[in-house]
Amino acid sequence: MGQEYMRLFFEPETVALIGASGNKLKPGYNLFYNLNYSFGENFYAIHPSQAEIEGKKCYKSILEVPGKIDLAIIFISAQLVPSALRQCAEKGIKAVIIESAGFSEVGEEGERLTQECLKIASETGIRLWGPNCMGLLNVSKMKIMSFMNPGMWKERLISGKVSLVVQSGMLSAGFLMHILTRTPFGLSKVCSIGNKIDIDETELLDYFITDPETEVIAMYLESIKQGRRFFELAKSTEKPIVILKGGRTEFGIQSAKSHTSALAQDDKVLDSAFRQAGVIRVLGMNELLDVARCLSVSPHKVLSKARIAVLTFSGGAGVVTSDDLYEQGMEIAKLKPETLDRLQKVFPEWMAPSNPVDLYPAMEKQGPLKAFGDALSAVLDDEGVDAVFLHIFAPPIEIPIYNFDAMGEMMKRHNKPIVSWVMGHGTTALKFTQELEKRGIAVVDEISKGVRILSALLMRK
Template sequence: MNDFFNPESVAIFGSTKPKKVAYEILRNILEGGYEGKIYLINPRGGSVFNLKVCSSLDEVKDKIDLAVVAVPAGLVKGVLEESVQKGIKAAIIITSGFSEVGDKEAEEDIIKLAKERGVRIIGPNCAGLFNTFHNFFPTIEMRMPRGNLSFIAQSGAFGGAVLAWAEDKGIGMSKFVSYGNRCDVDEADLIEHLNNDDTTKVIMVYIEGLREGQKFLRAAKASKKPIIAIKAGKSESGRRSVSSHTAALAGRDEIYQGAFDQAGIIRVSDIEELFDLAQSFAYYLEGLPRGNKIVIVTNSGGPGVMVADKCEELDLYLPEPTAELKQKLQDFLSPICSLKNPIDLTAQATSQEYKKVIELVAEEYDAVLVICIPPMFVGSKEIAEGVVEARKRVKKPVLVSFMAGKLVEDGIRLFEQNNVHNFETGERAARALAGLIRYGKRKR
């Protein structure tokens, strides 16, 4: 698998004309800063980006680690045979037009060749991959800044949408793989690789269907890292669409849910939840909640009640503070504050009050949800300073939601500088916290 992510040399097969797939992949690799050797293969020869285009692999005398194939479907087998003769052991087949459109025979020919000659293949019908820590971007999708999240997706288009969403939110990635029809390398192989990858902290997966369920479950169970999955094909209409998209068998949803539960995979329903939970794991993996006893600290009753409703829906436990804790809070809070759960500090809450309350309640609860809509007379940055200071002192998860759009930009900027993820709504924070708790329970 190392040849896919850390090759010292790569051969790209396909048209080198602008806007063609091979051309765009080459441009991505060059602009990404790849320092290995690049060989372009096209019968027409020529040059592009000041690189010679070889008419065949016979012109290349050096060893090649990886082939990236973006030729018409009818030429793929010949390119693979040529690559095998050259000693190439890994290939990414971008080309579509195989089992996803009913041509299973052509795909079987590729599978047979791979097994007989010991070649590993990602694809066909995929969007490629990248490794930001090797500056290697053999993909038709966008390049990303470095981060500690990795994402594998059966659908290249959905993978691209997720990457665009992440970039818009300023989220970096370690690795991305679009594996398409997975004629050889599949989800289990990629999970095993990422489980041993030092730059990956959390594994995110988009799945349409599985072919080797037991292999996948073994890999997921063995993972030392959280695996978060979006599973498409929940409805009958969705399952029909999956079959026509990547030729995958979606299967009954309850079977997949049971398998995910058995393997310790956290299932989410959309991109927002995927990244909310992934970033929460990145921040709190070393200090997961020990239980589901949660306290909400807010300066506004309405949002606090809404988050409390969401917490109960997620089976989070919201007991009132003990009499002892209430007394400690009453010693410095205004009499108009509500000391139930949620604890409502009212709009008059100061930065130091937030700090002291968070530190005190963390002694009694497994996690703290902080909700804030800063009033006009108290800046969001000022309150954020108190939250950041408290979060550094307590050893339990403190999840934060500052809500008010541009009014809280200064506070959110301070959070980003101190590795605090701000959730756009308290409900999203509660949902992420529930995921942390489920994962922590399975690991204990």
């Protein structure tokens, strides 16, 4: 598929909606509002009986719309979709998003409608996105081609580096709500592909690999249609790819089949292919978003063995971290003598520093600002350290404990990832998280999550 087709989906100049609604309680209104907001006078609403919606002229048929249309979005009953597709073909439209449900996922009649739509598309050269999906968002251009409620995205979306592909429709909305209301991070594109009867994850991967606005690719998939091509593409790019694959078990396979008519695939074979292609496989939805977010804000590289320095306020937390690092195939860095000498200067004379670096005694002697700052500088300067796992305690009162600006500057200067586990008072922890992430330092709320992030940042695992 040529990139010109994908541009019709992601960067159309003119868009028509077949299925516009003036009823604010219906998803068809959300689509109308979003498209009108995104495209203004270059958006055309189609409704067989309404003359206008909120002052916007409605056309009875897409054939009445003047001029060329780059993209049509269909949101009507599944039985009416083939007829609408034929009108799109007659109008010369080459890209169509079908957001309606009621196709292969519902049984024989839905499968018949699917095949009819595919036949029309094949005969007329139309490319189809969906059906049974929520469409797409081009966040960098603020083009919202989805029936997502405007209250979910307006004044919340942040343009960034992550492109997200979700086979499920409502799950894409759930992901977005989580991203926008919990730990916001920047998005480039968000794609809900549903039954993917034509446009699929492999074509999207091909597009995102060359998309200058995408640096991290995250996907939730229930099946992979063009497996060999998909893994060839994944292996060819330096952009990190993070995948949550649904349908790992017999129960999951049956659920996926009824959800998006996904075909069963051998999970062990897929797992091996993921590893060979350098794809980061995750097993949970929060993990998918956490890994993608951290890859988008932190330096990352591909190492055969990752050596980690741990700076902690608790010896016990250091022990737990050491175990988790070992289980993820990483190791506690062996600090050089000169690094240990620098650390000794902030430690009391009776305690010899080691890695993990328990900074509590140093904090009592020097104060937290100097103890953390000097220790972080020392371990980052060590050539035997690939990354730092920083444990940060958030007290219930606001006192100057950490120099966040200095942390960010040191990370950039050394080009080594810093991952921070923040625990303690909820309000202070949230403020610390915001300060750290503004400076490109990934933040987690559990030690095991931080270790998981380090393995993704350093080993693509």
